[in-house]
Amino acid sequence: MFDTMTLTKVVGAFCGALLIFLLGGWAAELIYHTGGGHGDDHKQAYVIETGDDEGGEAAEDAGPSFEELFVAADAGKGERVYNKCKACHQLEEGANGAGPYLYGVVGREVASADGFGYSGSLKAVVDVWTPQELSAFLENPAGYAPGTTMGFAGVKDMEDRANLIAYLDQSDGDTYEIEMPAAAEEAAAEPAAEEAATEEAATEEAATEEAATEEAATEEAAAEAPAAEEAAAAGGFADMVAAADPADGKKAWRQCQACHKLEDGKNGVGPHLANIVDRPIASVEGFRYSSALQDLSDKAWTVDELNAWLEDPKAYAPGNKMSYRGLRKEEDRAALIAYMQSATE
Ligand code: HEC
Ligand code: HEC
Structure with missing residues (x-):
């Protein structure tokens, strides 16, 4: 009986002290923030x-x-x-x-x-x-x-x-194309797994894998679509870039600025884009590219490759780490490329 009493008192005292401590901290914060x-x-x-x-x-x-x-x-x-x-x-x-x-x-x-x-x-x-x-x-x-x-x-x-x-x-009158975080390499893993979990309620790991493969297949299919489109318009896009007004591309460039600079050597979240046209893919020294882009390093950024990349980066190089959703209008892409070209000449 006596022991229980003591214990109760001790616990009570402790709780009281804790409460005062917490209230004190809260009050201090309040004062700090408003003052x-x-x-x-x-x-x-x-x-x-x-x-x-x-x-x-x-x-x-x-x-x-x-x-x-x-x-x-x-x-x-x-x-x-x-x-x-x-x-x-x-x-x-x-x-x-x-x-x-x-x-x-x-x-x-x-x-x-x-x-x-x-x-x-x-x-x-x-x-x-x-x-x-x-x-x-x-x-x-x-x-x-x-x-x-x-x-x-x-x-x-x-x-x-x-x-x-x-x-x-x-x-x-110009809609901003927001980049979805799921396009980022690190971020991609989680939502994909989550999605699979919701779709197939009580899943095993195998199901997650399956979903991932399926997703990859969809991505591949998506990658083929712009490629086919391009073949149809062969030569056409380079002409579009040549005819585009670089000033028109400056606006689209604002979507890239958060991550890229046009000055040589200045890497940000993304690699610098000086002389990007015809530059070999994933070739900026000191920038850590994803393996998705490194795998393409035997190719160069011709205007046609840039066109496909900028339309849908995720489909062009699945697993790359550029969190940018893409620039849907072909004429915007042409003007943007013309701008990048003129800005670094
Ligand atoms: C009491 C006046 C006031 C109200 C209300 C107000 N703003 Fe502002 N806003 C300003 C001022 C002043 C600046 C410039 C701030 C600075 O230079 O630090 C500013 C700056 C901005 C900027 C940055 C613009 C730039 O050119 O970089 C944005 C965006 C903005 N406000 C959006 C909003 C939105 C949206 C709302 C309503 C949800 C809002 N503001 C409500 C006074 C106000
Ligand atoms: C949120 C940041 C972000 C935005 C916005 C962004 N990029 Fe990127 N970009 C990156 C990253 C990161 C990489 C490297 C990707 C990789 O290694 O997978 C990259 C790679 C590139 C490459 C390949 C460069 C090389 O050396 O091979 C080009 C070209 C490019 N971006 C152009 C653009 C353009 C043009 C825009 C605007 C329309 C843009 N990016 C918007 C982050 C961004």
């Missing part, structure tokens, strides 16, 4: 605004990826979310307000609206507004780019952000 760095009145307001999106966090953990939501996004719903931005932003080109104009902002170079006085905080974090970067920024502007002058709480719900970004993307 640190740029805690002007403006920013305080956002604490209230974040309340409308409960459950967003959980959805992010378990639910679909941002890319999946973006592909399926409803721009109409995004227009409603955009109401939160209208006090400071306009979509018309050149129309700066408290914030820079957002015409064509998806895929646009960061802090590039003419005539707008930026803080410099955005440029310090990111170069190009891909949908993913926009999503991260808009979820928590001050957390993403400390010191930013955008006094806005953030849009906490990922689906709201996907819809909003899809709406912004329409502003210039």
Whole structure:
């Protein structure tokens, strides 16, 4: 009896101490976040605004990826979310307000609206507004780019952000082709296995393998399609590149900028692309290519090979690690190649 009492007291005291400790930590964090760095009145307001999106966090953990939501996004719903931005932003080109104009902002170079006085905080974090970067920024502007002058709480719900970004993307009538993370080599393994698991509920390992083979077969079939198309238009594409206006390709190049530079020797996430036309495949020294591209190293990037690669990288070299979905329009690819050629000449 006595022992139980003592034990109860000890446990009780311990729990109490733990609770105080946890509350203390929580309080400290609260003070740190609201008081640190740029805690002007403006920013305080956002604490209230974040309340409308409960459950967003959980959805992010378990639910679909941002890319999946973006592909399926409803721009109409995004227009409603955009109401939160209208006090400071306009979509018309050149129309700066408290914030820079957002015409064509998806895929646009960061802090590039003419005539707008930026803080410099955005440029310090990111170069190009891909949908993913926009999503991260808009979820928590001050957390993403400390010191930013955008006094806005953030849009906490990922689906709201996907819809909003899809709406912004329409502003210039040019749809951003988002790269799916599944195209990345490392990322590919997991979703593929997951997919197999859902499709064939109680699976054995053999089934997973089978699914993988099937997928590979589909990919191969897909790889053949553009090749056939090309043969039909033999010679045609090189002519298209020759006739294309490099200036038109500059826009498509923005989709590559996050990962590639045109200056010799400057590798990023992807290898530098100086003199890419007719350069042997996977030949940049010091860049670690996937074996998928290394296997093709006896070939060169002729305009036709580039055309097929850029249309659908995954189908062209299954298992490669370029997380880019592809540029669907042939004339865009022609202009882009002309641009890369002219930029490094
Ligand atoms: C209170 C005013 C305000 C609100 C509300 C606001 N913004 Fe901003 N926004 C700004 C300012 C100011 C900047 C420039 C920030 C800097 O330079 O650090 C900015 C920058 C941006 C940029 C970067 C643009 C570029 O050229 O690099 C994007 C994108 C953006 N805002 C989108 C949005 C969206 C979408 C919303 C609504 C969900 C929103 N903003 C709400 C004021 C605002
Ligand atoms: C998300 C990052 C990313 C984006 C966006 C991206 N690439 Fe890549 N790119 C890579 C990576 C990584 C590789 C190396 C792939 C491998 O080794 O499998 C690569 C390889 C290449 C190669 C082969 C180069 C060589 O030396 O053999 C070319 C050409 C290329 N990319 C062009 C482009 C173009 C043009 C765009 C825009 C339309 C683009 N990429 C968009 C990451 C990217």
